Amino acid sequence: GDESVAISVITASEMLHGIQRARTVEQLGKRQQFVSFVLELFPIIPIDLEVARHHARIWAELQARGELIGAHDLLIAASALAFGYGVMTFNAGEFARVPGLHVLNPATG
Template identity: 45%
Template structure:
């Protein structure tokens, strides 16, 4: 299977706080993906940038990401996974953010692991394989 790059990783990479190139090199046999949810989060970051220079830099970065990685959709299989996870976490009182839950649902439904800087949030999802990314963060 492959690895889904969470928006937290990509945002940190764009801000020079995560060494994405080194992370990718450390996993040469993996296929990397993003989700439609991550694409939306990244595009939202471009749209809300108040400074033209920041907007231009972000847009270039995001367009490169959208070109470099296959984008996994949220379809019926993912919706079923999402509904079950949502109910399970709600019953336990351990809900995570809406968009994170959507991303986790895509990862679980497709069998991919997830690379994220929000490990504590995603660790609440039973059976979700998380990639350790701590060694690739930058000061």
């Protein structure tokens, strides 16, 4: 499609964390190169007050249903909703619990 792509600042942190966990110099170099490429290619969505409002609402809704998802995933979902994006993830099951969020699994389309 013709949809725009952006990355949550939380996803950026997770990618940078992956660099920190590299076990070899070769792995470190490859990860740094890949992450730098991705972070320069796509805009980064910040966490702002609008994201916080979405986050609080989603958190309360999922908590009331007993279907909480991970803290990082909750922030990513809130960011996507606040800025009008869907989420592409291999972890579609958790994100599918979030009302109104368009979720795409790259493995299944």
